[in-house]
Amino acid sequence: MLTRRELLSLVGKAGGALLLAPSALASLRNSFPGLALRITPTKVEIAPGKVIQTVAYNHGIDGSPLRMHEGEPVHVQVANDSDVEEYVHWHGFLVPASVDGTMEERSLSVPPGGKVDYLLVPRPRGSRYVHSHAMAGRDLTRGTYSGQFSFVYVEPRASLGDYDQEIFLSTHEWEGYFTNDELDEEATETPDQRLREHIASEMEPDHWEVAYKSASINGKALGHGEPIRVKEGQRVLFHILNASATENIRLSLPGHLFHVVALDGNLVPRQNDVAILELGVGERVDAVVEMYTPGVWIFGSNDDVSREQGMGVVIEYAGRAGKPAWRDPTGQDWDYSLFSNAEAPDKADVTLPMVIDRAMRSLKGFEQWLINDHAYSDSDAPTILHSGVRHRFSFTNNSDDWHPLHFHRSRFELISIDGKPTTGIYKDVFVIKPFGTAIVDLVPTELGLTLFHCHNQLHMDSGFKKVFNTI
Numbered sequence: 001m002l003t004r005r006e007l008l009s010l011v012g013k014a015g016g017a018l019l020l021a022p023s024a025l026a027s028l029r030n031s032f033p034g035l036a037l038r039i040t041p042t043k044v045e046i047a048p049g050k051v052i053q054t055v056a057y058n059h060g061i062d063g064s065p066l067r068m069h070e071g072e073p074v075h076v077q078v079a080n081d082s083d084v085e086e087y088v089h090w091h092g093f094l095v096p097a098s099v100d101g102t103m104e105e106r107s108l109s110v111p112p113g114g115k116v117d118y119l120l121v122p123r124p125r126g127s128r129y130v131h132s133h134a135m136a137g138r139d140l141t142r143g144t145y146s147g148q149f150s151f152v153y154v155e156p157r158a159s160l161g162d163y164d165q166e167i168f169l170s171t172h173e174w175e176g177y178f179t180n181d182e183l184d185e186e187a188t189e190t191p192d193q194r195l196r197e198h199i200a201s202e203m204e205p206d207h208w209e210v211a212y213k214s215a216s217i218n219g220k221a222l223g224h225g226e227p228i229r230v231k232e233g234q235r236v237l238f239h240i241l242n243a244s245a246t247e248n249i250r251l252s253l254p255g256h257l258f259h260v261v262a263l264d265g266n267l268v269p270r271q272n273d274v275a276i277l278e279l280g281v282g283e284r285v286d287a288v289v290e291m292y293t294p295g296v297w298i299f300g301s302n303d304d305v306s307r308e309q310g311m312g313v314v315i316e317y318a319g320r321a322g323k324p325a326w327r328d329p330t331g332q333d334w335d336y337s338l339f340s341n342a343e344a345p346d347k348a349d350v351t352l353p354m355v356i357d358r359a360m361r362s363l364k365g366f367e368q369w370l371i372n373d374h375a376y377s378d379s380d381a382p383t384i385l386h387s388g389v390r391h392r393f394s395f396t397n398n399s400d401d402w403h404p405l406h407f408h409r410s411r412f413e414l415i416s417i418d419g420k421p422t423t424g425i426y427k428d429v430f431v432i433k434p435f436g437t438a439i440v441d442l443v444p445t446e447l448g449l450t451l452f453h454c455h456n457q458l459h460m461d462s463g464f465k466k467v468f469n470t471i
Ligand SMILES: [Cu+2]
Pocket: 401, 402, 403, 404, 454, 455, 456, 459, 460, 464
């Protein structure tokens, strides 16, 4: 039988994970901390009487993070109580494709009623995320529309500064439905009826969009969870995750500034103060807030409708009471370049164009997305990347949509956004603006298949993905 030390050495050589025979696993349970992840149908009460039927990971969606230590293997045991095949994706981790958790990378999947076991070596440190990578298609209860997500914090903490309290927040929307601008004006039917009739009629509308009826932070709609209790003069470190399926969000805390220290769990080269945070789907922000404006405040979405649907949490100073106050923020728009050192980038070895288009022809009103004039197909041959080589991706967005773009198993450097320097910022998701451009450098370290896609689930399910293979 392997000793723990021999096993750690093997794990190191295997680049971070090992698939193990059941007999070997039995002996490991006592050697490494176990992480049981049960995919299970759940009811989430986001407000009194407002119950969402969903599928979640066993520990729920209350925002409490799974904590791991960088480089220390975790024995992950996933059981699937749901009736569909599931993929559990470790977002922002540098792990082998076998356990990254996507169909396109031929990772392990968890059959309905089935179980899988593997060792995961968490790296790099910082704010990470685990979520379902199942296709959802037209079912707005599956994949990232569901409650299958959790914040993951990989210790040790990078130097995020001194603080008195540490708070984890995960945002999510619920009760998704399809809509479009024409049908929004006819309020006579329910959204579900409208969609059914629309599909039956074979009308060709402009494309369908997803909208939601409710929203939560840490599983509670605004005003229905415990307030975050603070004292004047405290420094509070917020770890924020946008766990939406499709929505980019802007968040503010009236009367306060966010001192941003890390993006996607990686320290920024230049820390900066902002009044408005913006997070694309899958993005994380670590920011310290000094509590110097006593009162009872709403920390919430800048969008009135979204806040009324529940996207917010109450911040309550000691000794203060009353109705939580909201004020529309004033201040500079979110801009990655605020956190850049603006140094000249290293020279690229290879340049790859990435041109994003919405296909002219829709599929019964369901849009299709193209990268370099191609909608993803399972039979696509992967594009080859070379380990250790600096690949410069040049993105052009020819659409009027925002896209949160994600490379799996990678940490890339943002070189510029719309021509503005953003060097020194390392991320795993970045947002490209409507008709925007972006330059991103990737020096792959992880061998094997790597999925790139738009983290908007509707876009991803509609052709917006591409597979690379690092050799
Ligand atoms: Cu997109």
